[in-house]
Amino acid sequence: MNNPDRFNLFSFEGKTKILHLSWMAFFITFVVWFNHAPLALMIAESLDLTREQLKTMLILNVALTIPARVLIGMLTDRFGPRKTYSALLAVCSIPCFMYALADSFTQAAIARFLLGTIGAGFVIGIRMVSEWFPARQLGTAEGIYGGWGNFGSAAAAMSLPGLALFFGGDDGWRYAVGLTGVLSLGFSVIYYLNVTDTPKGSTYFRPKNIGGMEVTSKGDFFLLLLMKVPMYAALALLNWKLSPNGVSMLTADVALAIYVALFALYLLDAWKAWQINKDLFTTPVPTIHQYQFKQVAVLNVLYFATFGSELAVVSMLPLFFADTFALDPVLAGLVASAYAFMNLMSRPGGGLISDRFGRKITLLIMTAGLAAGYLMMSIIDSSWPLALAVVAAMTCSFFVQAGEGAVFAVVPLIKRRLTGQIAGMTGAYGNVGAVFYLTVLSLVSYQTFFLVIAATAGLGFLVLLFMDEPKGQMAEVMPDGSVTMIDVA
Structure with missing residues (x-):
């Protein structure tokens, strides 16, 4: 393993190997998450989409990411980043393939909504990198992980139109999108086989x-409940955009049902938080x-x-x-x-x-x-x-x-x-x-x-x-x- 006092970015051993494989995984999640943006005009022509339908898919692309990041964070702490990242990359290749094979706006919209989950991959690597790097190097390592991985969206913009033109025809975009799914599925195996959650001899705290x-503390419990509100409010705002008041993708009845469901989910979330933290009200x-x-x-x-x-x-x-x-x-x-x-x-x-x-x-x-x-x-x-x-x-x-x-x-x-x-x-x-x-x-x-x-x-x-x-x-x-x-x- 690398000397913990050294940070050799050009090494591919020990902690630096983990950093490189993690930013690559994050990079791929962003390539997949934003694989539609540079191909939007080709996709619109192929599926005969209106501008409003294209805007709707942009909204759907980020909708599921908000709850997904919270859920994936929990799963990472429980099962470890190795299993969680590998599973996310593999599972999210499925809606990617669905999107590549879509023949209608509805099929494409459902696939795009599900693909928002892959945007949660970022949080997994944050935990992985924190396990391998000491505090004095952690900001630099997390910055490299986030910055280089985040560049996946720009890489998609630069490469996917060329790939679509290379394959040619009306289905060129499908092959380009499908290749990003293959990349995600393939790297899930590479990541699983080449990383560990912690350095040898270290403990993974769950x-x-x-x-x-x-x-x-009691005050922190109420602050936690308060800080959950904006996340549900953002989802309600997205619902409003999709309702008859926005792009009319949803009927008024469906939009109302979603508002009620979001309120119920917040109450359930608050109840779960109480179940986990109620002891601190009696035992400091x-x-x-x-x-x-x-x-x-x-x-x-x-x-x-x-x-x-x-x-x-x-x-x-x-x-x-x-x-x-x-x-x-x-x-x-x-x-x-x-x-x-x-x-x-x-x-x-x-x-x-x-x-x-x-x-x-x-x-x-x-x-x-x-x-x-x-x-x-x-x-x-x-x-x-x-x-x-x-x-x-x-x-x-x-x-x-x-x-x-x-x-x-x-x-x-x-x-x-x-x-x-x-x-x-x-x-x-x-x-x-x-x-x-x-x-x-x-x-x-x-x-x-x-x-x-x-x-x-x-x-x-x-x-x-x-x-x-x-x-x-x-x-x-x-x-x-x-x-x-x-x-x-």
């Missing part, structure tokens, strides 16, 4: 219960085993503003440049890709800076920077030189993606056995943010849209003041009942 997140948790759920809540808000805005801006930026500077769609897409391209270095950079200079100060700087960046983007108009507008977008992108890296430099340092669930909840908030921002975009101008993001980043900055810098050690209980201490600084 939560006491799988049905919900453990908290360690020993101080050594406590953690602060407010840390999780703060990270949720920050990821709402960072990854949520990234997902929203990536989807609208080509149109923004096309409308503002009268560019043709191809050039507008190329110019806008500069925003997403920053992921390769920005997210690892945010993790590295966090490792070197501290978690909280890095988050404060990045959050202030992204607020200023979006304020700057709100004043871009046709009088600006195009090159300057691109530089502004790339500068804003740096702070957004470095902020994402800094968020997940903290996530694994809160409570080891709950890392999957914490990552799942934080990751889900990124999708909640995307739903919120895209809804705002449908109602206001581009300038107001950027100002709203800047305002929520400002709110994130204020909330961040309540976060405590991770320090010292966290306690976990070994299978034999003894307590082990894990460094977090």
